[in-house]
Amino acid sequence: MPATESSKPRRHRRFRRRLRTRIILSFVLLGFGLTLLLAFSANWVRNRVEEDLVVDAINQNISEYQRRYVESGGRERDLRVQTMRAYAFAPDKFAQLKVDQPEWYELPNGIHTVSGTDQDGSPFSYWLAVQKTPEAWFFIAYDKTESVKAKSKFNNALVGVVVVFTAISLLIGWWSASRVMSPVSELAARLRAYRGSSNPRPLAPHFPQDEVGELAKALDDYSGRLTEVVQRDREFNADVSHELRTPLAIIRGSVELMLSRPDMDEKTRTRIQRIQRAEQQCTDLISALLLLSRNERGHGNTDVARVVDQLLDAHRATLGGKPLVLRVEGEGGVTVDSPEAALSVALGNLIGNAVKYTKEGEVVVRLLPDAVEVIDSGPGLSKEDAARLFERGYRGTHAGHSQGGGIGLSIVSRLCALYGWQVGVRPGEPKGVVATLRFTPDRGAPSDEPGGMPSRAPEDADAR
Template identity: 30%
Template sequence: MKPPPIRVRLTAWYLVVISTALTVSFFAVYFGIQRAIEDTVDTQLEARSDTLIRFLEHYNPPRVAAGSQPLPAEAALGPGDQLYQISDVSGAMLFQSPAMRELQVPLDVNQLYHHYRHHRDQGNFTTYYRRSSDVRVLASLVQLQGNAYRIQVATDVNPFYEILETFRKWSWAGLPLIVCLAGLGGYWLTGRAMKPVHDLVHSTRDISEHSLSRRIPVPAAQDELRQLAETINAMLARLESAFTRVTRFTADASHELRTPITVIRTTAEVILERERSSAELREMVGLILRESESTSTLIEQLLTLARTDADTEQLNLEELELRSLLAELDASSRVLAESRSLQWTMEVPDQPVVIHADQANLRRMLLILIENACRYTEPNGSVRLSLRVQKPEALIEVTDTGIGIPPEELTHIFDRFYRASNARFFDPEGTGLGLPIARWIATSHGGTLTAQSTLGRGTCMAVRLRLSGNE
């Protein structure tokens, strides 16, 4: 089942919290009022009982008249103290108010206590339940001047419980209304709180692949919504950059592939126009072969970059002694340099230099750098390959005395299909993919590839790789 919207879920949680809080508050207030009433009633009964005890101390036993009669004015009872009765231990009634006589509260303490007990009935206190009213009774046994007296004072607690019952009924009737109003208010507030989120959703939804340059508005408040908007804008910037690179890559690849394919097609059409001599056919087929090889190289480079973008190009890392790898490259690099009338030198340290690397990819990176150095260096120039240890890294430098790179173009030479303006003039061939591949190989090994160049004096490509044991 599809989950409800966040607005509904937040409102539901809000209702649960409000309902729980109101219910707990109701019970706390209800029992608090009940406890306060009962404490007040018990305190008043104790005060009234103390008043009657003082009265009996003043009126000694011989002066107390026998028979059921009200207390004289000397007892100093208040207007609401009309529930009392006093007897001796034999049960003979000495003083009894008419209201107490009507309630028929038992003089026998055991009979009184065996009545239904209230939750607060303890000690001398008990609650005497009748059909018409409930009476709270305090029964005391006192010794005065050698005589024992039973004193009972009482209070009708029905008015207090009626107030509690009214409070309970109104509360239970009002709680659902309050919860409903709170739910409506919570739903409205949640909608107000979620409005900026909906605005972000609508703004983001309106951005397509044709409008990646657009950005969603950033709220002025320094809150989570601002962070969300800034995060979405940063993501859009990355998407725009990636989309631009893909578009440019596709356009550049199409452009680079179109030229050799056009040459191959045109040459084939020329061959088929008329009969050709063996020398002409050999020359034209040789041209097709060269263009095919160039196209194959370009396609292989494109596939390599595509795999790196998809992160599917896996490296087989193992311990590698760099001096041995450079020694393998020395002979082929010397032949390449001498074929272009260049001086080749290589400098390596005496001690072993061990790194963790993929030998095939590292060889490929070094060949790219060496071939570029030889290609863009004029005859009688020089190319030097050096290896040094600068702990915790190994430094490989390929330095030439070639044409150099214009300063304003130095930051772009690692972009795909980019070729410096003087490089295109010096050697029209080339794809501009070698250095991007070389940099990817260096960074995938946790290293760096940087370039320093002086226009007209040469270039130095520096590769830094972490030594084994320093990861």
Template identity: 30%
Template structure:
């Protein structure tokens, strides 16, 4: 439904300027007229009685003043209209640039920026805010495009593998190792289910805050440690845990899943021999009133550009293609889920590469009000 056409902002500003100018002129002339109205009406005579005086009377002066005022107001109105139109156009010119940028953005061009020059005022602040919004939209749109493409690839891969194995089995039923085939089919099917469940979890986290309750952060972290212990032992990765009291408010299930993902990432992206993981919970010394979970692992040296993208969906430490070997293949959503859980709890996730190799992940959460100091709890 289209809105009715109304006066443009430029015309409304012009009329406002003109009205203000004319009103001011009328008031000034009114003051002059009233002042002249109460001037004493002395008769003006010549000093020589033989000469006739041509001096105007007060009434004639007032009539002349009214006539001149009318012409002055007409001229003031014309000047006010012309000047107001020019001034309004100059003032609204930055707004026209913002409007043009908005139209380009609505047409799909999110890469355009206004970059409005000039003194710092309301219009430059609006243009800068609009540019920031366009930048965020562009990054979000690109991330969604990558996510859609990667999700399609990840969901299609196990299905394509299953189809290939079934086609080979159908072509040569007698030459198949059926137990091995069933095992491989189950493995690819499990992978497809894991990816789907991870995608559903990400979707749920983006639809609002989870149910929260007071909890001790070290409790779900200890459960996550138990869940990852067998895989760590199989890969020869030693985990050194120091779980101090960290009272917080959150969803225990989601925080346990975040801890599991961090630990699995630390274990799977470690050294091939002699790998170590340091796990700790406790008060956040850098931000009083908050608690944190720290996971530090050894491993290859990671460059900063790669670390900055690790929370993107379907991105792994070695790229989108998982490495072959004894390490269980991940689906590239672990750290993305950790980031989503952290954001849903109003927390902060910081990833940093270690100078000697490996990664340090710090998950900082708001602490529980009125909680005491940390108590060691091995």
């Protein structure tokens, strides 16, 4: 299960609308929705009122026509009553009506809508009031052609109103968003202007006592507390670095004096050399942590092969009777632009982790043109370890009761982020782990390690 040489997982960014866009969109949707609702309501009311008026007029006219028909003794059979066409058919005309107007003949009493096309293909539509009595059948037709045309024009006008008011809502939303977002944009611009400043000026005096002003006050308060914390952290790091370097320098001087004595026995010399290596390790770790705390990239021209040889010599002296072989493969000559302390801490954690968890066999440090591989024959790693090794404080399944707080790999990953290196691991063949520290990211070649997370912790992380 390979793992990519990347110190952080890739995060997929979500598309998020800007606040200004959301304000404008809200105005547009509100204007469009209200205008559309108003247009729908107006059209419904118009149709309902028109229909009620027409139906009422038709009912009155057909009753009036029936009255006139009776008073005239059946002489008024086809006439106009208030712009409507009225017809009356005596019983002897029913058969003829069935032939001429079969659709009228079948209709019951009431008001009906009749539509279709005439002989020349022109569409027609009209309301037809029907009132059938034993004496005669009465019909009143009301032509809807003009009403349909008027309704079409009215609907077109409503569409235009919706479009116009939506455009007006867009303009109002644009103007309102500009007014609303202007102080927010100014606040963001002032914050960007303070980027990198160790003493940012207060923001609240530049804004009125409104929501943005409250936000500026909160940012000023947060900035003040953050500046105080950063200042305390810097002072603490400087004090710790100074106070620790002094006793370490004394230890170094004393060790050098003791090692210069020719009459010292070999056992004592070995112990003093171990103290010397521990002092050097503490000095390198302090320098690396100080660089991380300041987020400061130190420079240098460090020989990678020389650092590897020093680290392997230091670990050989601590093996005791452990059946483990430490060796180097590859050619030297690779240098990196970093202090020796930073490279020593990064490689020392990887090599120390391999030595610690490999009970027997060998640990091989392979020098490549742009990377260093640490290959061991240990027990390997689990899927959970592979996914969580970069979590600060995580101790893997092989850590057991060993010492360590689970921060070693976190320090390595932070150093890699500071210097642009890449660290990752993959399972070895047939067992063990291959940890890789790459100094020049290879952007062209595909990685053979999926997952975006390294899968191996250094010694201090106790990841196995």
